[in-house]
Amino acid sequence: MTLHELARFLRSLRGALNRRTLSFRLIVLMLSTTGMIFIVAFAYNYVATSAIMLEDATINARHLAQSVIGRIAAHSDTIQKLTKSIAAQLGARQDLPWLYTTQRQLVENNNDIFGTCAAFEPFSADPGRRHFAPYHFKRDGSVSLKVLGGTGYDYFAMPWYAHPKETGQPGWTGPYYDEGGGNVLMATYSVPFYRTVNGAQRFAGVVTVDISIDWLSDYLNGIRLFESGYAFLIMRDGTFITHPDRRLVSRENMFTRIAQSGDPSLARIIKRMDVEPFGAAFGRDFHTGKRSLHYIHSLAATGWIIVIVVPEHELYGDLRALARTIVLIIIVGMLALFVAVLFVARSITRPVHSLSRVAGEIARGNLDIDVPHADLANEIGMLAESFRSMKLSLREYIANLRETTAAKERIESELAVGRTIQMSFIPAPPRPADRREEYEIAAAIEMAREVGGDLYDIVPLDEDRLFLLVGDVSGKGVPAALLMAVTRTLFRAFATSYRRPAALLERVNEELARENDSAMFVTAFCGVYNCATGELAYSNAGHNPPLFMGADGDIRPLAIPGGIALGADDGAAFGDAIIAMRPGERILVYTDGVTEALNERGEFFGEPGLIRALARAHSASAEETVARTIAAVREHAGGAPQSDDITLLCLRALRITTSADA
Amino acid sequence: MDVSISTQEGRAILRVAGRMDATTAPQFERECAALIESGERHLVAELSDLEYISSAGLRIFLATAKKLKPLEGEIRICGMSGLVREVFSLSGFISLFAIYPSLDEALAARP
Known part of the structure; x- marks a missing residue:
């Protein structure tokens, strides 16, 4: 792996471990779950196995103890029987020669017996002697006799004598090394004997047998449990009978050692031996200082106690090695799992990432980008498929949109052309400077989105006469705007040439109707107002009648002479009409865009609506x-779009200087 | 706007219903043009279900009449009511066309 590859891997790892990513959550979830399972299984296994191992070790220790007990019992049984037999005979016989012979034979015939002694109560064997205790023992390969007792050796207080005397029971004492002998470890079995004096049983002395317990020591010291587990014997008072450390034997007391550096629970178990002949405890071994399992068992026959010690680290040594291996396997497994999850997560997220990159590209308008193919069987594949079809529909939609936009733009530009034409042929609204005191004139045109070809014109003909025109071209758009321009130009051209409005209409109609293949036409109302007389002479070509508004609030349509729309019929004739206006009276000329304005319910504003508004x-x-009027139309329309041009022209007479009659 | 076409007594009858304005008028124009193209010379427009006609609609009638004139044909109009009749009469178009109260009368009339 090159440095570059390593850097890339670390980058992707960092990406995967980003808290927000799917990979990170997947990894955390998987690893924590499996880790938890591992830990629980491992912990349970460890605890359960260690309990089993402890139990096994305890059972092993008990078996060992029992076999030791069996050996010792078998061994000591003979000794005890021989000793008891001598004691029984001594209760009945007095003769020393028999005693000496028996003692000599006993020592001679038993390898394990080091010596035997019969210690008598004061003055009981010989009325002249306070101490009398003949002792046969091995020395230099033969049996010697020594009579113990005296001021230097007052045995009555010694345990091997005092104890059986007090309890009436045989018992073991020792161990100790023989004095001056071959460094032999010994223990003494003492049995009391009694004589009948005056018909009553009287304690007469103690028979003892000293036995070598070297074999016991060798046997116990040879015992090995696990690596360095060992066993030793103590007496109930804590005296060591055997111990791998020979220096302790017969010199030291276990309770003292425990108190110094051991576990006091051992002492408690030993104190309870009468009730419970065995027990086990973990604690610090006073000898090695290691935490160890102590198994303690009492040897009922001798009153000794065997202690088996196994260091804990050895007891659980195998388990710990096993646990280390398992932990190692878990760590390796978790790493493998991590890699596997990372791989799975990346195999999921890589297509998702590339999809999201593609989505970003699409969002920026790049619809030619390839959507990566993913395995079609899974959700990612389906997602990729959706993206692909989305891209295709978007592309199609955009193509359509372009087309319709182009068409729309064409239409819009046509609309704009129509509007521009119409705008350029509409006169500027009358300015305040043009105001005259004889009349007021106002006009407005509200163009629809698609121009409707409305027109109006106001032309002063001379000092007193004012030419007025409102027209509406059939149809919409550029053709209507063009015809509107033509119509207005014709009216302007001929307005001054004809005194009668009807004649003017006839002239214009003649021009428009000529070669009118498109069959377009213009409705028009035109008039000439004489402000001196207040007379409005007018004619109408298929246009809706204007409204007359009297000063008293009376509103009515103006009576109009018949006449067809301009351009429809060549040679059409028009009629003239005249109205004499008085100050305050108004004429409102308008196009059908006003009355045919629709509201959102599709209802016309209508002439009644207009009259109500006025x-x-x-x-x-x-x-x-x-x-x-414009405000009223707008109010009626509400949100409905304006479908046709709205044109209004209002003339209001203010002053009349000359009577028409005059 | 709906236009339904039938033939009766050698005349093509166009029944027009709804609104004829700048948006819908071209459809009526196409129907008329198609009939003339196919050789029909005598058309009858039955307008009793026509609710509204704008100047764009009037133009179609005028254009159709202009087309039929050199072919010695004509378009008759019948069944006009209310607003439609008002538009025809206001614009003066009523004088340009042969207009009948009902379809029967339009069919029965002599050329």
Whole structure:
């Protein structure tokens, strides 16, 4: 692995371990779960196995103790029987020669017997002697006799004598090394004997047998449990009978050692031996200082106690080695699992990452990018498939959108052209500077999105006469706008040439109807207002009749002479009409965009609606009338789009200087 | 707007229902053009179900009439009511067309 590859691996690892990623959560979840399972299984196994091992070790120790006990019992049985037999005979016989012979034979015939002694109560064997205790023992390969007792050796207080005397029971004492002998470890078995004096049983002395317990020591010291587990014997008082450390034997007391450096629970178990002949405890071994299992068993026949010691680390040594191996396996397994989960997580997240990268690309508008193929059988594959189809539909949608946008733009540009044409042929609204005191005039045009070809014009013909025109071209869009431009130009061209409005209409119609293959037409109302006389002479070509508003609030459609829309019929004739206006009276000329304005329910504003709107303002100025009408139409339409142009022209007479009759 | 076409007594009858405005008028124009193309010369527009007609609609009638004139054909109009009749009369178009109260009368009338 090169340095570069290592760096890349570490980067991807860091990416995977980012807290927010799927990989991280997957790894944490998997490892913590399996780790928990491992730990629980391992801990249970360890605890259960160590309990089994402890139990096994205790059973082993008990078996060992029992076999030791069996050996010792078998051994000591003979000795005890021989000793008891001598004691029994001594109760009946007085003769020393027999005693001496018996003692000599006993010592001679038994290898384990080191010596035997019969110690008498004061003055009981010989009325002249306070101490009398003949002792036959091995010395230099033969049996010697020594009579013990005297001021230097007052045996009455010694345990081997005093104890049987007090209890009436035989018992063991020792161990000790023989004095001056071959460093032989010995123990003494003492049996009391009694004589009948005056018909009563009287304690007469003690028969003892000293036996070598070297064999016992060798036997016990040869015992090995596990690596360095060992066994030793003590007496009930704590005196060591055997111990691998020979220096302790007969010199030291176990209770003292325990008190110094051991575990006091051992002492408690030993003190309870009468009740419970065996027990086990963990504790510090006073000898080795190691924490160890102590198994303690009493040897009932001798009153000795065997102690078996096994260091804990050896007891559980195998288990600990096993545990180390298992922990190692777990660690290796967890690492393998980590790698496996990382691999799985990356195999999941890599396609997801590349998908999200692709999604980002798509979001930036790159629809030509390839969506990576994933295994189709799983969810990632399905996701990739969805992405692919999303990309395709997006591409299609965008293509459609482009097309429709282009078409829309074409339409929009057509709309814009139509609008521009119409705008350039609409006169600027009358300015305040043009105001005259004889009349007010106001006009407005509200163009629909698609122009409807409305037009109006206001042209002063001379000092007193004012030409007015409102028209509406059939159809919409550029053709309507073009015809509107033509119509207005024609009216402008001919307005001054014809005194009668009907004649003007006839002239314009002639021009428009000529070669009118598209069958477009224009409805128009035109008039000439004489402000001196207040007379409005007018004619109408298929246009909706204007409204007349009297100063008293009376509103009615203006009576109009018949006439067909301009351009529809060549040679059409039009009629003239005239109305004499008085100050305060108004004429409102409008296009059908006003009355045919729809609201959201598809209802027309209508002539009645218009009249209602105007009735509320019967003394309004021309400008106000126009503004109010537009506001009323808008209010009616609400949210509905304006479908046709709205054109309004209002003339209000203010002053009349010359009577029409004059 | 709905246009249904039938033939009766040698005349093609166009029953127009709904609204004929700048948006829907081209459809009516196409129907009329198709009939003329297929050789029909005598059309009858039955407008009793027509709710509204705008100037764009009027233009189609005018254009159709103009097309039929040199072919010695004509378009008759019948069944106009309310608003539609008002638009025809206001615009003066009523004088340009042969107009009948009902379809029967339109069919029965002599050319």
